[in-house]
Amino acid sequence: MNTDLPLLLPAYPEIWLAAMACLVLVVDLFVPERRRTGIAYALSLLALGGCAFLTIGATQATGGRSAYTFGDMFVADLMADVLKLLTYLSVALCFVYSRRYLADRGMLRGEYFVLALFAMLGMMVMISANHLLVLYLGLELMSLCLYTLVALNRDSAVSTEAAMKYFVLGALASGLLLYGMSMLYGATATLNIEQMAQLIAAGKANQAVLVFGLVFVVAGLSFKLGVVPFHMWIPDVYDGAPNAMTLFIGTAPKLAAFAMAMRLLVNGLLDLAVDWQQMLGILAVLSLALGNLAAIAQSNIKRMLAYSTIAHMGFMLLGLLAGVVGGNRLSAPDAYSAAMFYSVVYVLMSLGAFGVVVLMSRAGFEADNIVDYKGLNQRSPWYALMMLLVMFSLAGVPPTVGFYAKLVVLDAVIKAGQIWLAVFAVIMSLIGAFYYLRVVKVMYFDEPQSTAPIESGLDMRVALSANGLAVLALGILPGPLLTLCLAAIRTVYPLGQ
Amino acid sequence: MTEPLTAPWLSLAIWIPILAGLVVMATGRDENARIARVLALVGAVAGFAVTIPLYTGFDLATSKMQFVELKPWIERFNIHYHLGVDGISVLFILLNSFITVLVVIAGWEVIQSRVSQYMAAFLIMSGLLNGSFSALDGALFYVFFEATLIPMYLIIGIWGGPNRVYAALKFFLYTLLGSLLMLVGFIYLYNQSGGSFAILDWHAVPLSRTAQILLFIGLFAAFSVKVPMWPVHTWLPDAHVEAPTGGSAVLAAILLKLGGYGFIRFSLPILPDAAAALAGFMIALSLVAIVYIALVTLVQADMKKLIAYSSISHMGFVTLGLFIFNAYGVEGALVQMISHGFVSAALFLCVGVMYDRMHSRLISDYGGVVNTMPKFAAFMMLFALANCGLPATSGFVGEFMVIMGAMQFNVWIAALAATILVFGAAYTLWMYKRVIYGAVANAHVGELEDINAREFLVLGLLAIAVLALGVYPKAFTEVMHASVNDLLKHVAAGKL
Numbered sequence: 006m007n008t009d010l011p012l013l014l015p016a017y018p019e020i021w022l023a024a025m026a027c028l029v030l031v032v033d034l035f036v037p038e039r040r041r042t043g044i045a046y047a048l049s050l051l052a053l054g055g056c057a058f059l060t061i062g063a064t065q066a067t068g069g070r071s072a073y074t075f076g077d078m079f080v081a082d083l084m085a086d087v088l089k090l091l092t093y094l095s096v097a098l099c100f101v102y103s104r105r106y107l108a109d110r111g112m113l114r115g116e117y118f119v120l121a122l123f124a125m126l127g128m129m130v131m132i133s134a135n136h137l138l139v140l141y142l143g144l145e146l147m148s149l150c151l152y153t154l155v156a157l158n159r160d161s162a163v164s165t166e167a168a169m170k171y172f173v174l175g176a177l178a179s180g181l182l183l184y185g186m187s188m189l190y191g192a193t194a195t196l197n198i199e200q201m202a203q204l205i206a207a208g209k210a211n212q213a214v215l216v217f218g219l220v221f222v223v224a225g226l227s228f229k230l231g232v233v234p235f236h237m238w239i240p241d242v243y244d245g246a247p248n249a250m251t252l253f254i255g256t257a258p259k260l261a262a263f264a265m266a267m268r269l270l271v272n273g274l275l276d277l278a279v280d281w282q283q284m285l286g287i288l289a290v291l292s293l294a295l296g297n298l299a300a301i302a303q304s305n306i307k308r309m310l311a312y313s314t315i316a317h318m319g320f321m322l323l324g325l326l327a328g329v330v331g332g333n334r335l336s337a338p339d340a341y342s343a344a345m346f347y348s349v350v351y352v353l354m355s356l357g358a359f360g361v362v363v364l365m366s367r368a369g370f371e372a373d374n375i376v377d378y379k380g381l382n383q384r385s386p387w388y389a390l391m392m393l394l395v396m397f398s399l400a401g402v403p404p405t406v407g408f409y410a411k412l413v414v415l416d417a418v419i420k421a422g423q424i425w426l427a428v429f430a431v432i433m434s435l436i437g438a439f440y441y442l443r444v445v446k447v448m449y450f451d452e453p454q455s456t457a458p459i460e461s462g463l464d465m466r467v468a469l470s471a472n473g474l475a476v477l478a479l480g481i482l483p484g485p486l487l488t489l490c491l492a493a494i495r496t497v498y499p500l501g502q
Numbered sequence: 503m504t505e506p507l508t509a510p511w512l513s514l515a516i517w518i519p520i521l522a523g524l525v526v527m528a529t530g531r532d533e534n535a536r537i538a539r540v541l542a543l544v545g546a547v548a549g550f551a552v553t554i555p556l557y558t559g560f561d562l563a564t565s566k567m568q569f570v571e572l573k574p575w576i577e578r579f580n581i582h583y584h585l586g587v588d589g590i591s592v593l594f595i596l597l598n599s600f601i602t603v604l605v606v607i608a609g610w611e612v613i614q615s616r617v618s619q620y621m622a623a624f625l626i627m628s629g630l631l632n633g634s635f636s637a638l639d640g641a642l643f644y645v646f647f648e649a650t651l652i653p654m655y656l657i658i659g660i661w662g663g664p665n666r667v668y669a670a671l672k673f674f675l676y677t678l679l680g681s682l683l684m685l686v687g688f689i690y691l692y693n694q695s696g697g698s699f700a701i702l703d704w705h706a707v708p709l710s711r712t713a714q715i716l717l718f719i720g721l722f723a724a725f726s727v728k729v730p731m732w733p734v735h736t737w738l739p740d741a742h743v744e745a746p747t748g749g750s751a752v753l754a755a756i757l758l759k760l761g762g763y764g765f766i767r768f769s770l771p772i773l774p775d776a777a778a779a780l781a782g783f784m785i786a787l788s789l790v791a792i793v794y795i796a797l798v799t800l801v802q803a804d805m806k807k808l809i810a811y812s813s814i815s816h817m818g819f820v821t822l823g824l825f826i827f828n829a830y831g832v833e834g835a836l837v838q839m840i841s842h843g844f845v846s847a848a849l850f851l852c853v854g855v856m857y858d859r860m861h862s863r864l865i866s867d868y869g870g871v872v873n874t875m876p877k878f879a880a881f882m883m884l885f886a887l888a889n890c891g892l893p894a895t896s897g898f899v900g901e902f903m904v905i906m907g908a909m910q911f912n913v914w915i916a917a918l919a920a921t922i923l924v925f926g927a928a929y930t931l932w933m934y935k936r937v938i939y940g941a942v943a944n945a946h947v948g949e950l951e952d953i954n955a956r957e958f959l960v961l962g963l964l965a966i967a968v969l970a971l972g973v974y975p976k977a978f979t980e981v982m983h984a985s986v987n988d989l990l991k992h993v994a995a996g997k998l
Contacts, residue, residue: 382616382619382660386530386531386619397652402648402649402651402652402678403644403645403648403649404645404649408645408648409576412579412641412685412689413579415685415686415689416579416689416692416693419686419689419690419693420693424686424690427686427689428683428686431682431683431685431686432679432682434682435675435678435679435682438674438675438678439671439675442655442671442674442675445655445656446659446667446670446671449656449659449660450659450660450666450667450670483576484575484576484577484578487576487578487579488577488578491578
């Protein structure tokens with residue numbers, strides 16, 4: 006522990022955010038009606054900016070070394086800092102993209118910002134957890150807020166149904182995860198993740214109980230990642246939730262889910278890698294196959310993107326399962342950083358794609374169907390170009406960043422000697438290309454059905470353009486982000502030793 | 503020798519067209535179409551101008567890479583921005599930049615909707631293709647190679663014919679499947695070579711026979727689709743028929759050449775033993791393409807489809823030349839690719855000239871065009887004869903060299919390959935006769951106007967190129983000698 010640093014320094018961003026979220030809640034009660042949303046919006050962005058400032062400050066203070074607090078239950082390493090910064094960015098973009106959409110539908114109220122901020126707090130706790138219960142706490146804080154966000158439009162039967170599904174299945178998954186955690190506790194008599202790893206490495210844990218617990222942990226994790234066969238909720242929730250909520254659910258929580266996988270499987274259970282890599286292998290293959298094949302049949306763009314998420318998370322798992330080869334951990338940082346890069350890039354692309362969906366939805370009109378994008382190139386060449394970049398990136402076509410995401414993961418898989426898995430993954434990507442191309446097709450090759458102008462605020466236009474161009478710019482210069490991911494993963498507990 | 507390298511010519515050849523394309527795209531809607539056209543022409547001409555020093559400054563004596571540019575790009579993977587050309591690749595860059603100028607001129611009046619996007623797509627594609635031909639880093643090559651799919655997909659899909667969506671999608675998915683398998687191969691090579699994406703390093707990587715054969719299959723998937731070889735050629739007739747004239751010209755003249763180029767740059771030197779082991783298979787596929795596809799060509803009723811099938815047949819000659827492993831064969835294949843670049847582009851533009859007037863590509867809708875379009879008929883005659891390989895046109899040189907090479911290899915293969923001279927003459931001249939000669943077939947043909955100055959310029963430039971290459975091929979072959987001999991030495995030595 007760093008005695009020369011303030012005790013709570015690693016948790017400053019979380020503390021600030023909790024305070025700010027409460028402030029938004031209170032301000033919302035006392036400010037007059039007409040200025041309410043503007044102030045909540047500004048305060049929320051301020052909260053995110055403050056978080057970024059504090060996180061960067063904390064990183065500089067620790068010099069990138071892991072810093073612990075709350076009795077070692079909470080860790081801030083470089084991976085946590087990087088993922089948190091990207092989470093702030095992602096949530097900020099969600100706020101900017103959603104503002105007009107929510108205002109048109111009367112949902113832009115303090116509750117939205119408070120719930121989103123608390124959900125983000127949950128994600129941050131998950132990212133920094135070094136203790137099974139802290140992890141669980143973060144997960145539940147995030148999940149409960151997300152369930153509520155989906156149901157925020159309480160007069161909509163579809164949204165309420167989606168929220169119910171999400172809640173019931175989510176609660177089941179949390180139960181599985183908690184059961185698995187209790188098994189791990191039973192086998193090692195500790196809830197601290199790093200201590201657990203040390204005990205397992207020393208051979209002091211009951212192997213049978215550990216593996217039994219591991220199965221449940223992986224199942225719970227798979228639900229949160231949304232990989233087959235724990236994917237059932239994804240299409241229904243993505244489809245049923247208001248577009249702005251789909252945007253929120255489909256982006257930042259993926260970073261938190263990746264962090265959860267890292268904390269549980271790598272920080273805690275790296276010695277069981279042989280076991281969980283096999284499980285992830287099956288999950289990845291099934292997700293790639295089902296996600297890509299089912300997406301072809303969708304005519305609803307949100308459902309299509311939902312199945313595409315499943316396929317992408319399957320691809321990301323390929324990175325996680327390529328770390329340990331025959332007991333050799335040398336290429337583990339490469340493989341896990343590939344998975345991290347993939348997650349980050351996926352979130353960026355997902356923000357762009359759902360951002361356009363939100364943009365296209367006007368008052369009283371949800372741009373849910375792929376045909377709603379017909380002739381977008383003639384209505385707005387610029388947004389069509391942004392969507393084109395995002396779609397080609399999702400398909401993994403260079404010179405967009407999606408290509409490098411696939412490249413790093415495939416490299417890890419091939420380095421691990423699993424060439425046929427790589428071949429399977431690329432053939433599934435080919436199938437994936439088909440439905441992304443279809444979106445490009447309707448935007449560029451078809452005549453527009455509607456000539457309604459596409460209206461948006463300046464903040465949205467700038468943010469969405471930056472988002473689309475980032476997909477291209479990172480594709481031309483992916484070096485710094487790749488290096489950053491590798492450096493971040495190298496600080497994670499057993500890999501940094 | 504002229505003054506040695508004074509500017510990064512290769513980078514300029516890549517980035518001038520791409521930047522010009524972005525500027526053209528920024529002119530936006532069709533009210534600014536005139537500005538877009540002029541800017542596109544300026545960009546294309548500038549892009550061609552910077553490739554001329556590549557030829558005039560080319561050192562004929564060495565087989566080493568010239569005009570090399572090397573900068574680190576993605577350090578995590580040891581990927582470099584590594585450009586360079588040798589005798590094999592330099593001509594393709596000139597060809598590509600030249601054809602781009604013609605395509606821009608050819609689309610001047612024909613394209614009336616979304617002009618800026620059309621011109622931008624061609625310019626960006628031109629830059630990307632130059633990148634593919636000059637990349638010396640496997641990852642960089644892959645990026646350029648794949649990125650060309652995006653503009654071509656849009657060109658076919660937006661400005662194409664009635665069945666354009668199907669054709670564009672088929673083109674994209676076919677090519678993507680091949681190149682994704684190639685990507686797996688590249689990553690494998692990267693790991694085998696101890697973490698290097700440099701193509702020249704890969705030439706020296708030791709590989710077992712099994713690994714070579716598997717890699718060969720992976721690369722074969724990418725390049726055979728591009729060439730295209732029988733039986734993965736079915737995307738080509740669709741894409742050609744549906745694409746706008748300019749798209750067909752670039753597709754036939756340049757994009758197909760990426761396949762042949764890939765075999766020379768990757769498959770042969772990196773996997774010499776697999777290439778030798780599978781040569782019989784490759785030759786067999788090439789002969790099927792030459793003979794069977796030639797027969798298919800004979801019965802086509804659509805002129806564009808006919809030229810498309812004729813391209814497949816001619817590209818069969820290229821793959822045949824490459825896999826008989828002698829200097830005549832490989833140089834002949836290269837000459838054939840360059841020549842086919844000019845001839846196929848010219849023929850597609852000729853069909854485009856007629857289509858713009860008649861809105862039909864069916865042979866049966868024409869007849870007696872010579873009566874109303876004599877100048878056009880003369881040009882088309884030249885290109886048709888070049889397509890059948892008449893001496894003194896470019897078509898003859900490549901075919902003759904490949905047949906010579908095949909003769910050294912096996913007389914029966916040479917005999918089968920030589921049937922292209924008969925079939926080529928049959929389908930090309932028969933089409934020419936039905937379209938151009940005879941009495942005026944209908945009132946529409948009777949009202950045709952001969953080519954205007956713009957079309958005359960385009961076809962005239964191509965005619966000069968076709969004749970120059972036919973009369974004085976040494977200007978092209980002398981560039982290739984050193985590199986081809988070095989390649990063959992490398993292939994003969996093997997890796998086992």
